[in-house]
Amino acid sequence: MNPVNYLYLAALLFTIGATGVLIRRNAIVVFMCIELMLNACNLAFVTFSRMHGNLDGQVIAFFTMVVAAAEVVVGLAIIVSLFRSRHSASVDDASLMKL
Amino acid sequence: MENLIALLVAAPLLGAAVLLCGGRRLDAVGHWIGTVLAFVSFAFGVILFADLLGKDAEHRTLMQHLFSWVPVQGFQADVTFRLDQLSMTFVLLITGVGSLIHLYSVGYMEHDERRRRFFGYLNLFLAAMLLLVIADNYLLLYVGWEGVGLASYLLIGFWQHKPSAATAAKKAFLVNRVGDMGLSIAIMLMFATFGTFAFGPVFGHVGDTSEGKLTAIALMLLLAACGKSAQVPLQSWLGDAMEGPTPVSALIHAATMVTAGVYLIVRSGAIFNAAPNAQLVVTVVGAVTLLFGAIVGCAKDDIKKALAGSTMSQIGYMVLAAGLGPIGYVFAIMHLVTHGFFKAGLFLGAGSVMHGMNDEVDMRKYGGLRKYMPVTFITFGLGYLAIIGFPGLSGFFSKDKIIEAAFAKGGTEGWILGACALLGAAITAFYMTRVMLMTFFGEERWKNQPTRSPQSPSAEPAAEHHGEHAEPHPHESPKVMTIPMIVLAVGSVFGGAFFSIGDRFLHWLEPVTGHSEGDSPVSAATVTGATMVCLIIGVGIAYAMYGRRTVPSVAPRGSLLTRAARRDLLQDDFNHVVLVRGGEHLTRSLVYVDHTLVDGVVNGTAASVGGLSGRMRRLQNGFARSYAVSMFGGAAVLVAATLLMRAV
């Protein structure tokens, strides 16, 4: 089938992820949506690499995974500490600072 | 010899500086310093006069160039003095009368602890006035012009603790400023037209320029003259100026300063001659003022105010004469000099009376003073005869000549002006007789009643010691005061005759002012006759009203005209309503505008930015997700915009 469709899929996933970030409250879920966006990027990379017929994209995908993993480590650390001090993982609760 | 000219001014200026900066240690001798320096200046005047007489008529002009004052490309204002017959006349008048009045003041101000300063001011005035008359260009003249204004301001307001005095002083200065505006505009016009404002060049090139320009210049000069010489419409300050000590009224507001306007017109004769329309205006102003002043003079009960009115009207005569051109210049000056004598004498007499009457100025509280202060009575009487133009006395000659000249103007206006002059003569006779009778004759209305009219609290400390007791003890003034009065009386008796016999004065001045006999429709004799008739009528009426009947010590309500005249023919009320009130409203509203509009706009902008900030700030609501929304939106817009850029 036409690899371009994979691109459409990637774009779709990305949008879903972004929407999730915008509408979900729970920090963990928001974070997962971001991961989803990253994976959408990966898909796009792989597809492009396939279409261009060079391996750069696939290599980049690996990098992305590593970075995503690192982000998970940091992100979870932060979110967990927040959760422990507030007993809630809701992003909206964390709004001491405003205006 | 030229170098003496500067000394004329220097002497009194030195006096002023010493006395004003000297401090209290000079209090003891200050007045004598001032007086001596005044006489010194007079001495210089006499020497110079002798020198001038030594020369032949055509070369009687001394010039002294001191230094270049304001040199800017094309604009050359130098400190140069010019002493010709005209200036000389004034120099003698000013220094002569001035010195006498200094002398008089020594006695008059004896009890004032600020006497030193008084003499400082008097000297300052002499210096400024002399500068005015010997300046060789209009700008320097302007300096003297405002200088005398300043001196008059300081002297009118000399008793500054009296609000009325302070106000009068301010008023005098302001009204004069309006006149000065005219003078400065005139100078600008001259500079724009001739590229200079020195007498010689300007008069020399009058021929080369259009009549319109000249008329403009002349009218501006006239405005200045009106201010200084209290001519309608700028006359209102003179009456109030009587708040000043009497010697000041005598020197500044009778003999010298107020005549500066006449000097200006005569000095600028060349310009006026070339601008007949302007001359017509001058004559009209003169005629109106001489009637105005006379009428006001009739109504006043305050002896000084009455005299002030008369001054106004006499100067009206001079201005009228000056307006007539070469026909009248000489006589204007002549009347000016004689008036200087008798009016100064009259004022000094009035001062002497007040001195004896605890500074009472209301004539209705005088009466029968002749036997208490004989010298004053005689000198005052001579002055009186002089001013009404009693045959043989100085007023007779000078005024008569002016009336003739008025007729000699010819044409309808000649008749009208002449008529006014005659009428004026009649009224003069009336009000002066009234003053005379109310003061020196009739029963002694000051007996058994406390003087001191409440509305004028004690001015002179003289009153403060032998002040508040029931009734005054009229007494003759000390020698130091009477001597000047006597001298002036002599002058006012013989001055006119001396000048007129053989036309001495005419020949003396003619080189400067030029002279022409007009074509008078009526003979000199007729005019004299008419004047006599007017004189008799005036005196007669006055005698009927004030000599025969007893004078009520409280002023009767009087006719409408009288009441109007008491209030300077409502001219002050007009000023008050239109200028003062209107001005107050204007300034108040402007202050409001400045605060709300001009300032408000700025503050408003600032406030609106602040409000905007407050609103924008609410977007920052602390919710991470809404931040994300803005980012997402931003990204979307960014992408869309980029694509759009490519599309268009």
Next chain:
Amino acid sequence: MSFPLLTATAVLPAIGAIATAAVPAARRTAAKWLALLVSLATLALAITILVRFDPDGSRYQLTESHSWIAYFGVRYELGVDGIAVALIALTALLMPFIILAGWHDADPLETGSRRWRPTQGFFALILAVEAMVIISFEATDVFLFYIFFEAMLIPMYFLIGGFGDRAHEHGEEAASTQRSYAAVKFLLYNLIGGLIMLAAVIGLYVVAGNFSLQEIAQARANGSLHMATSTERWLFLGFFFAFAVKAPLWPLHTWLPNAMQESTAPVAVLITAVVDKVGTFAMLRFCLQLFPEASKWATPVILVLALISIVYGALLAVGQRDIKRLVAYASISHFGFIILGIFAMTSQGQSGATLYMVNHGISTAALMLVAGFLISRRGSRLIGDYGGVQKVAPVLAGTFLIGGLATLSLPGLAPFVSEFLVLVGTFTRYPAVGIIATFGIVLAALYTLVLYQRTMTGPVKKEVSAMPDLRVRELVVVAPLIVLLVFLGVYPKPVTDIVNPAVKSTLSDVHKKDPKPPVEAAK
């Protein structure tokens, strides 16, 4: 190269400022004396400039030129023409008096830690202002000028906001809020003006490629640098706006009354007599030289604004209840005259304007400082709180009167000469404008005499009945100023001789000739 006289004149007060600020808290008096001595030394330097300057020599003299920020094409270029010399002399001259007059204005209040050193700060700031003003008079590099034109706002700002009249009708708290309002207003007005000028400065660089006044002016003259008409006009407006705010010209004037009202008298003098002069000076030097055509294009509007300033300022002065505000509005009226003289573009007008800057400086200083002494005695700025002062303090009243008479430009005192020159210069080219401006002299008489009458004459108010007369220090401040007023009124030639050549060359920059009188009588 020779001794950098101009730099020295500017640097000396700067060093003095630092030194003064460094004086330890306990030694206030030492700081005062130090400041006074520095200002006197600066005066000495200024006088040497006056002596070394040759009126008939080249246009800019004592020039110094060093590379500074080559990357911006900015050079450290100093040079003085007659106008600058006159104004530098004025500045250096007034400073000792200002310092002396403010001798006790900054003695510390109770509050504040012992490290808080208001006195040192006060005098240091004054000297800093002097340094910046002087160098902006000397700068012939637009950028250099701009930097100090802007930078001088900061010390002024602290002077206005930090130090005010001691006794205040509404108490110290209200006073400090009003002060900071005035200070902020001053700073924002001038800063906005300056920033708009910054845009114009950048624009000028883009067009001209460098900042050297002389180079650009020459290039304009010989046509090698062409500016599009619209560009020139925009740039001119950018410059003029800043200077008009500084001057101040109606309707950009409203900061001045607040600033002068809230600051102490010496600082008020500093504002109106010294700092504001930079604005008018800059119009003369930069606007006319850099943008001659645009200047001519804008002249009608500017003349009208100047006229409004004259009349409006005078009328508002009449309506004031606060002595200092009154003087402030009077100054606005006077600045109207100065600007009128500059843009009349006649030699009389511009010489008059320059002379006016000097004279106005001296006369306002005299009037304002005496007013300050008066206020410090009674502790109120309201005219209504006074009356009959001349009875109890005749010398004070006398000096006050002389200051007032100078303000209403009485002949024989210095301001008369300059005012008349301005009027004549304006009249020869724009008669109507000249005549309207003449009304200013009547109004001036009005507000001055009303002020004098209300405060000094009349029955003695009991609050003032115990008022002491001028002290020695105060006499030392006032007397020389009055002497100067009289001297320059009688013999202004020394100043005009210095100024005239500079004005001549300025006029040639704008290709204007004096209108010839139809009748050449003088020749």
Next chain:
Amino acid sequence: MSASAVHSLWTTAATAADPITKIDAPKIEYGQLSPTLIVVGAAIIGVLIEAFVPRKSRYVAQVFMSAVALCAAFAAVVALAADGYGTTKAHIAAMGAIAVDGPSLFLQGTILLAGLVGLFTFAERRLDPEAHGNRVDSFAAQAASVPGSDSEKAAVKAGFTTTEVFPLLLFAISGMLVFPSANDLLTLFVALEVFSLPLYLLCALARRKRLMSQEAAVKYFLLGAFASAFTLFGIALLYGYAGSVSYARIAQVVDGTVTNVDPALADTMGNDALLLVGGAMIVMGLLFKVGAVPFHMWTPDVYQGAPTPVTGFMASATKVAAFGALLRLLYVVLPGLRWDWRPVMWAVAIITMLGGAIVAITQTDIKRLLAYSSIAHAGFILAGVIATSKDGVSSVLFYLAAYSFVTLGAFAVVTLVRDAGGEATHLSKWAGLGRRSPLVAAVFAVFLLAFAGIPLTSGFAGKFAVFKAAAEGGAAPLVVIGVISSAVAAFFYIRVIVLMFFSEPRPEGPTVAVPSPLTMTAIGLGVVVTLVLGVAPQYFLDLANQAGVFVR
């Protein structure tokens, strides 16, 4: 599925099928990468120190080692620059991954100095009162413990200190060093994450006001990750467009010198769409880092919540790095697209300048105020970026250098003004500071005036340089708006000065702590640089000018 695609796939498969005789090792110019390598190495050593050095001596070891490393790295940068790598020998190192040229060296130097100053403020231990007899810095004793819990108290009692901040700092710096010199999109992305992640953590480590600190961390992290996801997708699209992530390659494709667009892509989506959308998304990621409107909203909250030393470091170094990357992206990769992105950037710059300045007016917290001012400054710098000229580049470089030191100094001063609850950041508490401690107030006033761009401060020189470049680049309206907004900005800087000097001090007002030489050097350096760059900027301007050329 188009034929050509299959064909290309086969060919690659074929080449891949060939027996591999030898792999030629990639050529890495270690010397030229030394600055980065030193810092990374130091960071790793730091981790080891955490692991093996006893708690007592960690602090000293960490501080000493980091300081040495940063100085060494800076020395290396200077050496490289002196060796001409900034100008003549500028080239692309590490197989095209890293550019060693003027801008990167200049920015690396700036970042390293900023990092050093940041390190000093991190290491400050005199401000807080001693807890149980041992000095404490502004970081949580034990980040893991719940705020206010017993474990936290225990940690404090035990005198724990989070010395991990130093390795984290070093990692962040290393990422920032790479960021502006990255020469392909992948490196760019990795560098972005490398310096972002440590910052996220550092934000969470405040000793006082931990809830706010954690909140700041969460917001920063989530939004940052969100933004980097966009960046990554943008990278993917560009890769799709050009078939490569190397800047040079993409630039060539954009210019049309080479065309290797996969026909399949070409006919499905007009390939420019890929380019434009991808470019826009990457730029958006960078604009997020520089805090440009509308991607700025994290700035105030994070600046306020993070420990002040971190804020200072972040505010200066992040901006430097991000603008460096932005410049390189726009000047090296997308110059061919100038006419597409310039108008957009115009708009961004304008709203950033005005927005930042206007909102700042009504701020009541000094840290938030500085945050908004940093937004406004981002706008000014963007004006220089838009100039698209050599002058534009060098002016931006100069501005960044000047700005970063002022910012560090300002935040360092903020750490000094304290009351019972830690730093007294509410403006009302600053009232009358000038009376209590004139020196501190004066120093802070200097910084504020520099922010406001008053002449004789570095702020003015920078602003002038940027506006001048913009004007010459034909962006006169931008200059005017910039001038207006700096007038607005001036208002709130002045407000603070008024507060400090002209208003009466409160009785219960804050005290000013006497810092250790560390913070003193930080502040002193800030003042010195501010004044030197204000009075005699010539040398540094020349430096920036020489460094103004990107290697392609």
